[in-house]
C-alpha cells in the first residue's frame with residue numbers, strides 16, 4: 001500500500017455498509033473527484049474493490065457503488081490460549097473462510113509449538129483454496145505481557161515456560177508470511193472495531209474475561225496499546241481492601257476476586273459445585289458452565305457468587321470508564337458466555353451509579369459481536385488493521 005490517500009479511501013469504503021459512490025467518497029474523505037477516481041482505478045486494478053450495482057433514483061445518472069472485494073485480500077488469525085490455540089482464515093470483509101483448533105501443547109518447548117502453529121497456518125491456507133498470494137499476513141493474539149517492539153511473549157502467568165519467546169519472528173520465519181502480534185485483549189478490541197456492528201466506532205472499553213481479566217481500550221476509533229503493547233492490565237485494581245491476598249502482595253485485586261478459577265473455588269466452598277476429583281479434574285469451562293447453569297436454575301449461592309463478582313468487576317471497570325469517558329463497555333472473551341446473563345443484569349446500573357458523567361450520558365454494557373470464537377478472528381483483524389487502516393502507521397508488519 002504505502003499511500004495514505006489510498007488507505008483513507010479504502011477505509012471509507014470499508015466502513016460504509018452499502019458501499020459508496022465516487023461522488024460520496026470524494027465528499028466523505030475531502031479529496032478532489034479526480035484524485036478519488038484515479039485511486040479507485042488503482043484499487044479496481046488490484047482487485048481490492050469492486051463495482052457493485054448502481055444506485056440513485058433522482059435526476060442524473062445512477063451512481064456506481066464501490067465495495068471491498070471479499071476475495072481481494074485474506075488474513076490468518078491465531079489465538080493462543082492456555083488450553084486451546086485457534087486458527088481462522090478471514091477474507092477482507094471479515095467472513096471466516098476456514099477455521100480450526102489445536103490443543104496448546106505445554107509438553108513441548110514453546111519454539112517447537114511455534115513450528116506446529118506455522119504448519120497449521122500453511123495447512124489452513126492450502127486447504128481453503130484461496131489464492132495464497134492474496135494472504136496479507138498472520139495475526140497472532142497471545143496472553144500478555146508482551147514485548148511488542150521485539151515481538152516477544154514475556155512469561156504470561158498461565159503459559160508456564162513461555163519466557164521471552166520470539167513468537168512474531170519465529171512464526172514469520174516458519175510461514176514466510178508477515179506476522180503482526182498483539183495481546184489477546186487488544187486483538188479482541190480490534191475485532192470489535194472491524195465487526196461493523198453497533199460497537200465498531202467511537203470510544204469503548206473491552207472487558208475481556210479469559211483465564212484472567214483484562215481490558216482493551218479503544219479511544220476515538222483507535223486502539224490504545226500503550227508504550228510496550230501492554231495497556232489494559234486491570235487485574236490489580238483493588239476492589240475490596242479486605243479481600244483475599246493476591247500474588248502481587250496486596251488484598252482484594254479484581255483478579256483474585258473475579259477470575260473464573262476463583263469463582264469456581266467460591267462455588268465449591270459454598271457447595272454449589274462438587275470439589276474436583278483429582279483423578280478426573282474437570283476443565284474450567286465445564287465448571288463455569290455448571291456454575292452458570294446452577295445460577296440460571298435459581299441456586300441462591302450460585303447467584304450470590306456471580307452477583308458478587310459482577311459488583312467487583314463493575315468497580316474496576318468504572319475506574320476506566322471514568323478515566324477515559326467512553327460511551328460503552330463491550331464484554332467478551334472465552335469465559336464471558338457463562339457470566340453474560342448475570343453481568344448484563346447487574347453491571348449497567350452499578351456503572352451508572354459510579355459514573356462521573358451520569359448526568360451527561362449513559363454507559364452501556366453490551367456483548368461482543370464476534371462471539372466465543374472472536375479470538376482468532378480478532379487476531380486476523382490485526383492484519384487487516386495493519387494493512388488497511390490509515391491509523392496503523394506504528395504497527396509495522398514484520399517479515
Ligand SMILES: [Zn+2]
Nearest residue numbers: 236246248253
Ligand atoms: Zn494484585
